[in-house]
Amino acid sequence: MFSLLMLNKPLRVVMLLLALNSGHVSANSAFDTFQLHGFVNQGYFISSNNNVFGKSSSNNGSLGLTEVGINASIRPFSQLGFAVQGIYRKAGALNDEAQIDFALLDWTFHNTGNTQAGIRLGRIKNPIGFYNETRDMPFTRPSILLPHGIYFERLRNLYLSADGAQLYFNQSTSIGDFNLKISAGKPLDDIKELEVAFFSFDAPGTLKPKDAYLTKLEYESSSGATRLALSYVDLNLQYDKSTHDVFNDGDISINLFILSAQQNIDKFTLTGEYLWQESSVSNFGVFMPDSKPISESYFIQGDYRLPHNLQISLRYDVSYLNKDDKDGDMYSALTGRPKHAAYIKDTIVGLRWMPSNQWMVRAEYHLVDGTSVLSHADNPDANTSNKNWDLFVLQLSYRF
């Protein structure tokens, strides 16, 4: 009954005879390439103490993370595409705003199948590590909270996207695909949280991002089982002093490398990323002598896929503001803040359930030592923070 009925075999046309009404024939046009996608995400946070995205340490916890994104893209010519995404994000007291996440023109000036090369112009996502380019899209994250020390929440706006240009190059080979991206641009402006992170108080002048240069080289095996990436970022900021200021006009230059690796073996995925970051501070005057602290962070995560679209994850996530001051002794002496504000060590157990392509439920437990990644906005007094704490997070996400 269900035999293969192949008519006109030489013509390679097979007639599928189905007991259905035939569909309507429609003509293709440029508008056929129009696509609309988006996501909605709601998180719930409850912690023993210390606040994450709102008053999570209160008895009722916090519904402090709401993310909505919608994007449209069209490719009227095979070489030319346009894409735009708007996001709304409420994240505790840290942000509550809608912004244009990317808006770009993409010109693939060379495409021979195995090789693509092109340029993107406009507001472009910053290629940093495995996850930054889609950091707000919950389905692409490895957990509810991104690894703290690689995707600093407090540096979010600096990392998010930049207005400028990106050159890209893809090469397919017999062992897999190589992808190179080189970006230059001006990062987004709103970096109040970063200012507090740097100065330990709200300095009277203004800290502004100047420019950013980013490079990411990624390799992915043909099957997708192995991925490797090396990211390099050079970010420059300037401080404009106010009329009555303890500081002079100063410069901050951030140089960072991230090494990313992932291996999939059957139902098991192992992912790790390592960050080395030098933050060079200069010309601020006697109250902030020139310095070049080096931050170090890494995480290692194992995921295991269970039946019924369930996945269980285990992660160890570490970040030190200064790798030569891991315990925070020096940090505490200089800033008067507790030692544990100089680092974070987070052990995470997570469970993900994806009943369909469109829906995802996640639960996550964090056992934490240290507070370096906590936002000032949600934790105004660093001295009342607790060294050892834990956090439970639930998240419901929808995509289309």
Add this chain to the structure above:
Amino acid sequence: MIDKLINKKILTILLLFFIHKPSALLAADVIASPNVQTTSLSLNQLRHIFFMRVQEWPDGTPIKVYVLNDNNELHKQFSKEKLGVFPYKLRRLWDRNIFSGTGQAPTVLDNELDMIKIISASQGGIGYASKTIINGSSQGIFNVLFIDVE
């Protein structure tokens, strides 16, 4: 009248068949719209099309890529056996394309019948269907092109 009854029966059996078919029996063939001039693709070419890196057939017709849901057994089978990539790689590529503005994603269809229907009615469409094809009557004939993968 008898024709109609027979047709209904065929449809019912057919649908049950698609729902209950054990995955071991599935084998995906690459199918394309009847207007497509290409009859064979290399594995690399096929990958580039499903990775959304190539937008045109050699004759300049825009390519429209159709797939089934990530959890669909035929989709998994097509991804692993025909493309030689894990389904999660496809999802990752498409999500990165869409949510970083660097590309597009295929149109996701609900079932294999929709796939056949839509590809037969569109121009430049490409997708996949299981090898076992249906012996039916004259009501609704869908022409699709079978593409060899070398």
